[in-house]
Every structure is written in C-alpha cells, then in structure tokens.
Amino acid sequence: MSSLGQLEELYVQYNALKGSALVPVLNISSLTTLALYGNNMSGSLPDNICEHLPSIRIFNLGRNQFDGLIPSKLWQCKELRELELGDNNFRGSIPKSLGNLTYLTKIYLDDNNLTGTIPDEIGDLPQLEILGLGINNLNGVIPSKLFNNSMIRGIGLYFNQLSGSLPANIGLNVPNLEVLVLARNNFVGGLLPNLSNASKLEVLDMNTNSFTGVLPSTLCSLKNLQVLNLHSNNLTIDASTPQAASTLTCLFNLRNLTRLSLGNNPLNTMIPASHRNLSTSLLYVVLSNSNIRGNIPVDIGNFSNLISLSLGNNQLRGAIPTSIQRLQNLQALYLNDNELQGNVPYELCQLNNLVELLLAGNRLSGSIPSCLGTLAVALRDLSLDSNLLTSKIPSSLWELKYILFLNLSSNSLVGPLSEDIGKLKDVVDIDLSNNHFTGNIPSSIGGLQNMINLSLANNYLEGPIPTSFKTLVSLEFLDLSQNNLSGEIPKSLEALLYLKHLNLSFNKLHGEIPNGGPFGNFSADSFVSNAALCGASRLHVPLCKNRTKVKPNWRKAKYIISGVLSVILLAAAALILILCKKRNVEVVRETASLHQVFWRRVSRLELVMATNGFHKSNLLGTGGFGSVYRGTLSDGIDIAVKVFNLQLEGAFKSFDKECEMLSNIRHRNLIKVISYCDELDFKALVLQLMPNGSLEQWLYSPKRSMNILQRLDIMKDVALALEYLHHGYSIPIVHCDVKPSNILLDDDMVAHVADFGVARLIGGGDSMTETMTLATVGYMAPEFGIEGSISTSGDVYSFGIVLMETFTKRKPTDEMFVGEMNLKQWIADSLFLDAAIDEVVDADILGTEEDGDFVSRRDCLSSAMRLALACTATWPGERINIKDAAITLTKIKTKYLKDCEGVNS
Numbered sequence: 001m002s003s004l005g006q007l008e009e010l011y012v013q014y015n016a017l018k019g020s021a022l023v024p025v026l027n028i029s030s031l032t033t034l035a036l037y038g039n040n041m042s043g044s045l046p047d048n049i050c051e052h053l054p055s056i057r058i059f060n061l062g063r064n065q066f067d068g069l070i071p072s073k074l075w076q077c078k079e080l081r082e083l084e085l086g087d088n089n090f091r092g093s094i095p096k097s098l099g100n101l102t103y104l105t106k107i108y109l110d111d112n113n114l115t116g117t118i119p120d121e122i123g124d125l126p127q128l129e130i131l132g133l134g135i136n137n138l139n140g141v142i143p144s145k146l147f148n149n150s151m152i153r154g155i156g157l158y159f160n161q162l163s164g165s166l167p168a169n170i171g172l173n174v175p176n177l178e179v180l181v182l183a184r185n186n187f188v189g190g191l192l193p194n195l196s197n198a199s200k201l202e203v204l205d206m207n208t209n210s211f212t213g214v215l216p217s218t219l220c221s222l223k224n225l226q227v228l229n230l231h232s233n234n235l236t237i238d239a240s241t242p243q244a245a246s247t248l249t250c251l252f253n254l255r256n257l258t259r260l261s262l263g264n265n266p267l268n269t270m271i272p273a274s275h276r277n278l279s280t281s282l283l284y285v286v287l288s289n290s291n292i293r294g295n296i297p298v299d300i301g302n303f304s305n306l307i308s309l310s311l312g313n314n315q316l317r318g319a320i321p322t323s324i325q326r327l328q329n330l331q332a333l334y335l336n337d338n339e340l341q342g343n344v345p346y347e348l349c350q351l352n353n354l355v356e357l358l359l360a361g362n363r364l365s366g367s368i369p370s371c372l373g374t375l376a377v378a379l380r381d382l383s384l385d386s387n388l389l390t391s392k393i394p395s396s397l398w399e400l401k402y403i404l405f406l407n408l409s410s411n412s413l414v415g416p417l418s419e420d421i422g423k424l425k426d427v428v429d430i431d432l433s434n435n436h437f438t439g440n441i442p443s444s445i446g447g448l449q450n451m452i453n454l455s456l457a458n459n460y461l462e463g464p465i466p467t468s469f470k471t472l473v474s475l476e477f478l479d480l481s482q483n484n485l486s487g488e489i490p491k492s493l494e495a496l497l498y499l500k501h502l503n504l505s506f507n508k509l510h511g512e513i514p515n516g517g518p519f520g521n522f523s524a525d526s527f528v529s530n531a532a533l534c535g536a537s538r539l540h541v542p543l544c545k546n547r548t549k550v551k552p553n554w555r556k557a558k559y560i561i562s563g564v565l566s567v568i569l570l571a572a573a574a575l576i577l578i579l580c581k582k583r584n585v586e587v588v589r590e591t592a593s594l595h596q597v598f599w600r601r602v603s604r605l606e607l608v609m610a611t612n613g614f615h616k617s618n619l620l621g622t623g624g625f626g627s628v629y630r631g632t633l634s635d636g637i638d639i640a641v642k643v644f645n646l647q648l649e650g651a652f653k654s655f656d657k658e659c660e661m662l663s664n665i666r667h668r669n670l671i672k673v674i675s676y677c678d679e680l681d682f683k684a685l686v687l688q689l690m691p692n693g694s695l696e697q698w699l700y701s702p703k704r705s706m707n708i709l710q711r712l713d714i715m716k717d718v719a720l721a722l723e724y725l726h727h728g729y730s731i732p733i734v735h736c737d738v739k740p741s742n743i744l745l746d747d748d749m750v751a752h753v754a755d756f757g758v759a760r761l762i763g764g765g766d767s768m769t770e771t772m773t774l775a776t777v778g779y780m781a782p783e784f785g786i787e788g789s790i791s792t793s794g795d796v797y798s799f800g801i802v803l804m805e806t807f808t809k810r811k812p813t814d815e816m817f818v819g820e821m822n823l824k825q826w827i828a829d830s831l832f833l834d835a836a837i838d839e840v841v842d843a844d845i846l847g848t849e850e851d852g853d854f855v856s857r858r859d860c861l862s863s864a865m866r867l868a869l870a871c872t873a874t875w876p877g878e879r880i881n882i883k884d885a886a887i888t889l890t891k892i893k894t895k896y897l898k899d900c901e902g903v904n905s
Contacts, residue, residue, distance in 0.1 A: 009033040014647040017041050022061075026052035035060040037084065038647075044068025050076035060084040062108060065616075067091065070109070075100040086132060087111040087616065094133075096121045103127055110134040110156060111613050118143055118157075127151055134158040134181065135613040142167055142182075147174050154179040158205070159612055165189030171197040181205040183229070183609065191235070193218045200224055205605075207231040207261065214238045215267070220250030227605070229261040231286060231634070237269040248272050252303075253279055259603075261286040263310060270294035271311075280304050288334060289313040296335075301326035308332040312358065316340055320359075325350040336383065337361035344384065349374050356381040360407065367391030368408070373399035385409040385431065398423045409455065410434040417461075422447045426666050433457040433479065441480075443468045450666050453477040457503065460484060465504075470495045474668040479503040486531070489513060498668075498750075502526045509533055512544045602675045604682045607631065607641050614643065621694070621741070623755065625654040630689060638689040639674055646683065655683045658756045665733065669721035671744060671754035690744035690752060695802075699740060699809050708845050708860060710749055711806050712893045715799075715864075717751035718743055719886035722799060726792040726882055734760045734790050738798035739779045740805060760790055778812030778823075783876055793876035799885065800824075800871025807864055809842040824872050827865050837862050856899035863892045 007028050017039035025034060026046070032055050042065040049071050050056070057079050067089035074080070075097035083098075086108040094114060098104070099121025106129060107122070114136040122131065123145025131146070134156045141164035146155065148169065153176050163186040171177075171194040180198070183205045190213030191206070201222050211233040219228070228251070237247050249272040251260060257279055263286040270293055282303050292314040301323030303309075309327070312334040319342035320335065330351050340362040348357065349371035355378050364387040372382070373396030382400065385407040392415035393408070400406070401423050413435040422444025424430070428451055437459040445454070446468025454472070457479040464487035465480065472478075476498050485507040493499075494517030502522050506529045513519065513527060513535035524540040527533055534544035610631035611618050618630045626644040633639055642658075644651045659676060666672070675686035695714060698704045706714075718738070725733040735742075735753065742755040781797035783789040801812050804827050810816075812823040830836035838846060841861045847854055867888050870880040880888075 006030050011035045012039070014038040014645065018065075019043070029054060031056055032079070033058040036064065037061070038063045040065060042066060045071050047071045047073050050074065053077065055079055057103075058082045058084075061088070063087040065089060070095055070114075072097060074098060077101070078103075080104055082106040084108040085112070087614075089113060089616070091115070093117075094119055094122070094138075098122060099124050101125065105151075106130040108132040110136070111615050112136055114138060116140075118146075118162075120145055122146070123149065125149070129176075130154045132156045134160070135615050136160055138162060140164075144169055147172070149173070150175060152177055156181045157185065158183040158609075160185055162186065163188070166192055166195075168192065169194065171195040174198050176200055178224075179203040182209070183207045185209055187211060190214070191216050191219075191230075195219070196221045198222070202256075203227040205229040206233070207609075209233055211235055215247055215262070215265075217247045217250065220247065220254065223254065224256055225254055226256050227259045228257060229259065230265065231261040232264040235262070235265040235267065237267045246272065252282070254281075255279055256281055258282060259284045263288040263290055266291050268293075271297055271300070273297035273299060283307045286310040287314070292316060294318075296321055296340075298323045300324060303327060305329050308334075310334040311338070312336040314338050318342070320345050320348075320364075322347040324348065327351060328353070330354060331378075332356045334358045335362070339363060341365070343367075344369055344389075346371055348372070351375070353378055355379060358383045359387070360385040362387055364388060365390065368394055368397065368413075370394035370396045373397055376400050376402065379403055381405040383407045385411070387411055389413055393418070395420060400424065402426050405429045407431045408435070412436055414438070416440070417442050417456075419444045421445055424448060425450070427451055428474075428666075429453040431455045433459070435459055437461055439463075441466055441485075445469070446471045449473055450668065451475055452668075455479040456483070458482040462486065464488075465490055465493075465509075467492050469493060472496060473498070475499055477501045480507070482506040484508055486510070489533075491516075493517070494519060498748075505529055507531075513539055513541065602677050602686060604677055604679055604684075606634070607643075607677055607684055607686070609634070610639065611641055614641075623741070625651045626684075628687075637674070638691075640687045640689045642685040642687060644683045646681065652683070655685070658685055665725070667721055667724040667728070669717045669750070669752055670724070671752045687754070688746075688752070690754075691747050692745035692749060694741050695743040695745065695751065695806065696740035698745065699806065705844055708857060708896065709893065711845070712860075712864070712889060712896075714743065714745070714749070714751040715803055715806055716886060716889045716893070718753060718799060718802070719882055719889060721751070721753040722792075722795055722882045723886055726795065732792055734792055735795050735798075736760055736790060737776055737779070738795055738802060739776050740802060743802070781876070782874060789876075791876060792882070793879050796871050796879050796882050796885065797876075799882065800868045800879075803864060803868040803871065807841050807845070807861055809844075810840075824869070828869055831862065831865060831869070837865065841865075853900050856896055859899065860892060860896040863895075864889075867892070 008030055010025065010031060010033065013035055017036065018041055020043045022041055029052065031053055034056060035058065037060050044067055050073060056077050058081060060082065062084040065088065069092040070085065070090050072095045074095060080101050081103050082105060090112040091114065093116035094109065096119040099119060104125050105127050110132040116138065117140035118133065118138060120143045123143045128149055129151050130153060138160040139162060142162060144167035146152065147167050150173060152174050158181045165188055170192055177198040178200050179202060181203065187209040189211065191211055193216045196218035199222065202224050203226060205227060207229045213235065215235045215237050248269060258281050260282060267290040283305060284307060288310045292311065295318035296316055298321045300321060304326060306327050307329055308331060316338040317340065320340055322345050325347035331353050332355060336358040342364065343366040344359065344364050346369045349369060354375055357379065360383040366389065368384065368389060368391055376399050379400055380403060382403060389411040391413065393413060395418060398418060398420035403424055404426060406427060409431040415437065416439030417437055419442045421442050425448065427448055430451065433455040439461065440463035441456065441461055443466040446466060449471060451472055452474050454475065461483040462485060465485060467490045469490065470492035475496050478499060481503040486509065488511035489504065489509055491514045494514050497517055499518040503526055505525065505527060509530040510532035513533055515536060527539055527541065533541045535541050537543065608614065610633050611629045614629050620628045620630055620640060625648055626642055629641045629643065631639050631641050644655045646652065672688040673685060674688060677684045698706055722735065725735060737755060742753060744752045744754050746752060779798040779801050781794035784794055801823065804823055805811060810823060817823060827840060830840045837858060846857055846861065867885060871885060873879045
C-alpha cells in the first residue's frame with residue numbers, strides 16, 4: 001500500500017481491518033481523504049501524524065478501537081475539513097489547538113472516554129457546521145462562542161457531565177442551527193426565550209436535566225421543529241397569562257412536529273380544548289406524570305396519525321371521549337392512574353392496531369366491553385385493574401389469543417371463570433385478584449405453558465386446586481390465597497421447578513403439604529389459615545399421621561370397576577373428537593399468528609439514548625449480520641438491542657426473517673422480542689436482556705466455570721426450545737444455526753435460544769432445499785453441506801455437536817482436528833476405551849479419581865457423549881429426535897443425582 005504514492009482518496013469501511021493496519025497508510029503523503037470507519041483497528045495515533053498526511057482533508061477513523069490521546073499537533077493538518085474519531089477509546093482532553101484548523105467543518109469525537117471541558121477555541125472555528133461530543137465524560141459549561149457561529153448546523157453534547165445554565169446568547173446568532181441535543185447532563189436554570197430565534201431548528205432534545213421555570217411559549221415559533229423532547233426536568237406552564245396558557249395549544253399545531261415529550265415535568269396545566277385543526281404530523285405524545293388536570297378534550301381525535309399517546313399518572317377527570325376512535329393508527333394508549341369516570345367506551349374497539357391499552361387506576365365503572373375481543377390480532381397488554389367494574393368477564397375476552405399481559409384485578413367483577421381462559425396460549429401474566437369470582441378454578445389454565453405470573457387471590461373460588469397446574473412449566477408466581485379452595489395440595493405441583501412465590505393461605509385445604517421440588521423453599525406464610533394441613537414442623541402445621549390401610553370390599557369394587565370402564569370408554573370417544581377438532585383449530589390459530597403485529601416500533605433516537613449512543617462499553621457481541629448492545633429504556637427495562645449492519649449482503653433479509661419468526665413463537669427457552677426499529681437506513685430488534693451472556697462465553701472465559709448439573713440443565717433447555725420449534729407449532733421451524741454463541745443465559749442460568757435470522761419454516765413436508773449458506777461451519781449437518789437439505793434433523797445434528805462442545809470445551813473447528821479426525825470421531829473413539837473418556841471431557845468437571853463421586857461423573861459424561869453421537873449420526877433418518885433427546889438428558893441427570901446421593905450417604 002505504501003507504494004501508492006499518488007493515491008488521494010482511500011475508503012476501506014465496514015471491513016475487518018484490525019491491529020496496526022494504519023501504519024502503512026501513513027506513508028501515502030498524497031492522501032486527501034482517509035476513511036477507515038467501522039473496522040477493528042487499534043493502537044494510538046502518532047502525535048506527528050500531520051507530517052505523514054500533510055494534505056489530509058477528511059480524516060475518518062470512527063468506530064474502531066483506537067485509544068490514547070487525541071494528537072495535540074493535529075492543528076498542523078492545515079487543510080483538514082472533517083475530523084471523525086467517534087466510537088473509539090480515546091481519553092484525555094480535547095486539544096485546544098483544534099481551534100487553529102480554520103477550514104474545519106465537522107468534528108465527531110462522540111462515544112469516547114474524553115474528559116475535561118469543551119475548549120473555548122472550538123467556538124472560534126469560522127466554518128464549523130457539526131460538533132458531536134456526546135457520550136463522553138466532559139464537564140464544565142458550554143462555551144458561549146459556539147452560539148456566535150452562523151455556520152453551525154448541529155450540536156450534540158448529550159450524555160456528559162456538563163453543568164451550568166444555557167448561554168444567554170443561545171439562539172440569537174445561529175440562523176442555520178437544525179439539531180441541538182443536550183440530553184442527560186446536569187444543566188440548570190431556565191429555557192431562554194432567545195432559543196426560538198434559531199428558526200431552522202428541527203430537533204431540540206434537552207431531556208433529563210434540571211431545567212426549571214416556565215416553558216417558553218416562544219418555542220411555538222419554531223415552525224420546522226420535528227422533535228421536541230424536554231422530558232424529566234422541572235418545567236411548568238404559567239396559566240396566569242393567556243399567552244403562556246396557550247403553549248400546549250400552539251405546540252399541538254406545529255405542522256412538522258412528530259414527537260412531543262414533556263412528561264415528568266410539573267406542567268400544572270390542562271390539555272387545551274381547541275377547535276382548530278390539530279397537527280396530523282404528530283406520532284408520539286408523552287405528557288405522563290405532569291400534573292395535567294381537567295378533561296380529555298374531544299379534539300384529541302384530530303391527531304389522526306398518532307401512534308402513541310401517554311397521559312398516565314395525572315389528574316384527568318371525566319369520561320374517555322368517544323372521538324378517540326378516530327386514532328386509527330394508535331398502537332399504545334396510556335391513561336392509567338388518573339381520575340377518569342364513566343364506562344370503558346366501546347369505541348376503543350375500533351382501534352384495530354392497538355397493542356397496549358392501560359386504563360388502570362381510574363374510576364371506570366360498568367362492564368368490560370365485549371367487543372375488546374375483536375382486538376385479538378394486535379392487543380398484547382390489557383390493564384383495567386383498580387377501577388369500579390362490576391360485570392362478568394365477557395366470553396369474547398378469551399379470544400385475545402395473543403395477549404401477553406392481562407390485569408383485571410381490584411374491581412368488583414363477578415361470575416365463574418370460563419374454561420375458555422385456556423385459549424390465551426401466549427399469556428405470561430394474568431392477575432384477576434381482588435374481585436368476586438365464584439366457582440371452580442378452570443382446569444384449562446394448565447394449558448397456559450408460557451405463563452410466569454398468576455394471581456387469583458381474594459375471590460370466592462372453591463373446589464380443588466386443579467392437578468393440571470403441574471403443566472405450568474414456566475410459572476414463577478402463584479397466588480391463590482383468600483378463597484374457599486378445598487381438598488389437598490396436588491403433589492404434582494412439585495414439578496413446577498421455577499416456582500419462586502406460592503401463597504395458598506386463608507383457604508380450606510387439608511392433607512399433606514408436598515415437600516419436593518420448589519416446596520422446600522416456601523415458608524409457613526404460604527400455608528397459614530387452612531383447614532387441616534399437615535407436614536414439616538418448619539411450616540407451623542401438625543406432623544402428618546400414618547394413614548390406616550382399609551381392607552378393600554371386592555363385592556363393591558366389581559360394580560365400581562364396571563362403572564369406571566364405561567366412563568373411560570365414553571371419555572376416550574369424546575377425547576378423540578375433541579382432539580380432532582382441536583388440531584383443526586390449532587392449525588387455523590397458528591397460521592393466523594403469522595400475520596400478528598409486533599409491539600409498537602421504537603425510534604433510532606430512543607435506542608441511541610437507551611444504549612448511551614451504542615457505546616462500546618455496552619457492546620455485548622458481534623454476529624454475522626450486526627452487533628448487540630446492552631441498554632435501558634426510559635421506563636427502566638433492561639434490554640438487548642440487535643443492530644443490523646445494512647452494509648452486509650443478506651442483512652435486510654435477516655432482519656425480516658427474525659421479525660417474522662420472533663413475532664410468532666413464544667417459549668420460556670426462546671429469546672423474547674420486546675420491540676423493533678425499522679427505518680430506512682437503520683434496523684434493529686429490541687430483545688430481552690440475557691445478563692449472563694452466551695454459553696460460548698461461559699465455556700471459554702477463564703473467569704467463569706460451570707459444573708455438570710449446570711451444563712446438563714442448559715442443554716436440556718436448548719432441547720426443549722428445539723422441541724417446541726420442531727413439534728409445538730403446526731408449521732415446523734428449523735433454526736438452522738444452533739451453536740453456543742446463539743444460546744443465551746438469563747439471571748438464573750436458564751438457557752434461551754436466540755438468533756433466528758436464518759431460520760426456516762418447513763410448510764410442505766419434513767424438509768426443504770436451500771441454496772444459500774445458512775449454518776455455521778462445524779455445526780452444519782452433512783446433508784446440508786452436500787445437498788442443501790434443511791430439516792429438523794439438521795438442528796438435532798447441530799445440537800449434538802453443541803452437546804459435545806459443552807462437555808469437552810473443544811470447538812468443532814479446533815486446530816487439533818485435521819484430516820479424517822473431527823470432534824465427532826474423537827468422541828466416538830474415546831467411548832471404545834473405558835478410560836479414554838477421561839481424556840476428552842473438560843477436566844474442570846471430571847475431577848480426579850480421588851474424588852468420591854468420580855465414577856458417577858464419568859458415567860454421566862459418557863452417557864451425555866453417547867447421546868451426542870446419537871444426535872450426530874451421518875444419515876438424518878438414523879438420528880434420535882429432539883423429544884427423545886430431552887427425555888434422555890432428564891434421565892442422565894436423575895441417575896447422576898441418585899448416584900451422588902449414594903456416594904454421599
């Protein structure tokens with residue numbers, strides 16, 4: 001490269017350059033443009049860099065791993081126009097000498113570790129148009145000179161430690177300013193009226209500071225404003241003057257405004273009832289927790305393109321206006337925690353795109369509208385709790401088959417609970433507590449296998465606890481307290497291994513309290529005030545007496561047996577009819593679910609704020625089509641954001657595929673999607689954060705270790721996830737890329753299979769042919785590499801390879817595997833020799849022969865490796881299916897625990 005003596009422009013962006021690849025470039029003195037953005041280069045920049053690049057005009061090293069100080073002699077690059085060093089690891093202060101670069105138009109130093117103050121000298125740059133210093137640790141005040149620059153178009157100083165008040169001259173001498181982002185700093189004082197003189201402003205974001213005083217009505221003169229975000233300050237609206245009182249009115253009428261966020265400010269005002277035509281450009285309005293009082297005006301229906309309306313946590317009164325039905329694009333409506341009265345209007349049922357409806361904490365009365373069932377395709381969250389509702393639950397409500405969160409608690413709802421509650425197959429949280437429900441608990445609840453939280457507390461329910469509850473495999477919270485439940489506590493509830501909170505107090509239960517599974521973790525508080533429970537003394541109940549054996553009466557028994565056989569035959573016939581009908585219904589249900597709607601989209605700006613501008617300290621990993629960052633949404637929810645690199649071939653298709661797959665499948669061992677962002681040049685998925693990283697990180701990080709049981713549990717979780725994909729869905733899904741980096745672990749080390757960017761639906765049979773390369777080398781089934789054949793057995797093969805890797809800590813691409821030798825053959829050879837298994841498994845989990853349970857460990861590991869070989873048979877038809885693999889893993893774990901107990905006893 002150093003021989004290219006006449007080269008003037010060099011663009012090498014979004015590649016894999018790393019290390020000190022910059023060194024040979026420094027010999028090309030003719031360069032005027034050097035753009036190496038988006039690589040993995042590292043090292044520090046030489047202080048005399050301008051001696052090597054005397055003619056440089058555009059210097060772009062953004063999004064790499066450079067560190068050290070910004071060269072103090074950059075001022076010697078006299079021709080420099082654009083300086084882009086953002087998203088690196090530079091430290092220290094910003095050189096004051098940058099103020100000598102009189103041709104400089106753009107400075108991007110955001111997303112580094114810079115400290116100190118913003119040099120006043122930068123404000124002297126006569127040609128400066130863009131200044132990006134966000135996401136650093138800068139302190140001090142904003143140089144007032146910045147706002148004397150008539151050329152400046154964009155200023156981004158967000159996520160720093162800047163303080164003080166805004167410069168008095170802000171807005172007066174910046175006629176071309178379009179973007180001003182000062183969010184997440186420590187600014188104080190008022191918003192100066194002069195700001196409105198920056199007439200070209202399009203984005204004004206000063207959220208999460210300590211601004212005080214009156215919200216200037218002069219902001220309404222910013223006719224080009226598209227985003228106004230002043231969320232989380234201490235601003236108010238002075239209702240004593242007519243002009244100030246109309247501030248909200250004029251903001252609502254800005255023709256280009258798409259986002260208005262004034263929430264979490266003590267505005268102390270009313271929503272104006274205006275008869276003028278309100279802006280149709282507004283998409284998002286946030287006025288929550290702002291001391292808004294009065295009624296919701298009828299004119300609210302004129303925001304015809306609104307996507308999200310947040311008015312929660314205020315003092316709104318009166319009825320919900322029926323004009324709200326005109327908001328046909330609305331996806332989220334937050335009216336919770338106000339003083340609204342009247343009925344829940346039927347007009348809400350006209351909002352076919354509604355995903356989240358929060359009306360909790362009001363004084364709404366009457367019945368639950370039966371038409372809410374028509375929102376089945378979109379609605380995911382329905383919250384009507386803490387109101388004055390008095391009706392039965394309409395049967396149509398159980399048609400919300402894709403609902404995730406249903407809260408009807410703390411009302412006066414009556415009647416029995418319908419068996420149709422079992423239709424809510426995707427639900428994860430149901431709260432029906434503090435009502436007047438009667439009758440038995442429907443046994444169909446046992447079919448809600450994704451449910452995590454269930455509360456039926458403080459009702460008048462009676463009868464037994466259904467034994468079907470044993471199938472609520474994801475349940476973590478169960479509250480059935482303060483009812484009239486009778487009978488015994490089903491011992492089958494011991495199977496609910498993830499149950500952390502149980503409350504059965506204040507009922508009429510009797511018999512022995514189970515002691516297996518999660519019951520060993522529950523205290524006496526879970527069982528107080530029941531009729532005749534017995535069990536362990538720590539639960540403050542009597543010890544159970546031995547039951548007296550009763551001699552059977554064979555004369556009566558023969559009549560009973562005849563009756564039972566008749567009932568069984570009738571039940572079997574009925575069951576066959578039900579199953580046939582159910583199969584048809586399931587096919588229709590799951591086919592329809594392919595068209596269901598995601599949770600409302602979030603914007604790129606929201607994700608930038610949530611991830612500190614995609615700061616490298618939040619980077620969780622990089623995959624085939626993009627990078628994943630840790631973040632926190634404004635409501636405190638921790639998330640993982642998968643940002644797709646749209647420069648890569650296939651990235652658009654991968655994004656669409658993940659959206660399609662993740663919107664239709666739900667299982668406790670699959671990654672959960674929260675939201676997504678789909679913009680022209682930016683696409684991202686917002687996923688459930690997995691705090692413990694990936695299986696790959698745990699296997700190969702020297703600071704982490706896992707025992708045998710943890711590895712068995714993780715692989716069982718993966719097997720259950722694949723079983724759901726292959727057999728729990730009317731259209732089988734093939735993941736196509738099962739590997740340790742796609743197996744993520746939550747707080748409790750529960751595994752979740754992720755990355756569905758190359759997954760495939762097998763609609764026409766058991767397999768399909770694919771010409772694209774999907775799977776990862778080493779984990780790919782032989783038939784795919786040779787024929788491009790995709791099938792569920794291909795996933796089983798990948799699972800088997802991962803099972804081997806999990807217990808050997810050897811990648812299938814390890815350099816030790818050459819020629820005919822591979823991971824599978826290495827394992828197979830070891831199983832022919834009794835002692836050879838000791839040579840292949842991870843020594844950290846095998847231990848030494850002096851350990852008391854050494855033989856138990858070796859037997860367990862040998863069984864796991866034999867299962868792995870059964871999964872990786874050369875011919876697909878010879879492989880074990882994933883259901884049997886999951887069962888086998890359970891047996892291996894059970895035997896190991898039993899053997900260990902024998903050793904320790």
